[in-house]
Amino acid sequence: MFKGNALVIGASGGIGKTLVKQLIESGCYENVYGVSRTFPEGPVKGVNYHTLDSENETLVSEYCQQLKDSGIQFTLVVCCIGALQTIGPNNLKVKPEKRLEDIQSQQLNYYFTVNSILPALWLKHVEALLKGAQPSTLVFFSARVASIEDNQLGGWYGYRASKAALNMLIKCAQIECQRRAKNICLVSYHPGTVATNLSQPFQSNVPEGKLFTADFTVTQLLRIIPSLSPENGPHYIDWQGRDIPW
Ligand SMILES: NC(=O)c1ccc[n+]([C@@H]2O[C@H](COP(=O)([O-])OP(=O)(O)OC[C@H]3O[C@@H](n4cnc5c(N)ncnc54)[C@H](OP(=O)(O)O)[C@@H]3O)[C@@H](O)[C@H]2O)c1
Secondary structure, eight states: OOOEEEEEESTTSHHHHHHHHHHHHHTOEEEEEEEESSOOSSOOTTEEEEEOOTTOHHHHHHHHHHHHHTTOOOSEEEEOOOOSSEEOGGGOEEOOOSSGGGOOHHHHHHHHIIIIIHHHHHHHHHHHHHOSSSOEEEEEEOOGGGOSTTOOSOOOHHHHHHHHHHHHHHHHHHHHHHHHOTTEEEEEEEOOEESSTTTGGGGGGSOTTOEEOHHHHHHHHHHHGGGOOGGGOOEEEETTSOBOOO
16 A cells, blocks of 8 residues: 655644654654744654754755655645744734734734745745655645634734635645646644643633544544645644635
């Protein structure tokens, strides 16, 4: 049976770490690669880890070129990079805006850098590692709050807008892939609210039973992927596999 290779970008995060673990345990992949800014705590045995700063495009390009030169092709690539509330460069406090007065250019820049631009650069460089005869899936962790149609609450300007921009990048890429890499299926995934560092400051507001483990959302994603195809992509879906309005 054909076994492809899988790559997880952001393999150090709460969801990324769990994803590489489940990919290894599934036995469905020949090799599992994990790339991240920092080396993961509690690395998973058998994963080919690499650390690099995704904000340096040259490093992203060189890493992908090395994989290509080694003849590595992927059938699954998942990008888990994202930021919601964090400390950015030069001690920049990044916190979701509650009102217009909270909007700041440096913070907006950081949201767009991490949630839209870094995934876009990875998209640009991994495409060559996915195209070919085998059906291949490229998943980006987005969020339901990126849905323009579904936005009833407002707030979180930078996070919502930067993930909505990611969704648009995914949409454009699927159209281009339909011309030049018909085997690639693009997915924008909402994992639900998952108990990781990213959601930690907001977990007290989550209704009972709605705070998922990383294991749960990753299991759901891996279960849903085989049902998706490039012909009706890109898919903007949640952890139940249900479509989210763009
Ligand atoms: N958790 C949730 O409830 C939830 C809900 C909806 C969507 N999501 C999305 O799911 C994805 C994974 O989130 P998570 O919950 O696993 O969060 P997490 O534990 O905070 O992981 C975030 C990942 O993004 C990486 N990252 C952050 N800033 C970066 C930068 N400047 N350059 C390179 N890498 C950077 C982190 O790398 P380092 O480890 O090196 O910092 C880490 O690998 C994110 O895209 C998030 O927006 C999560």
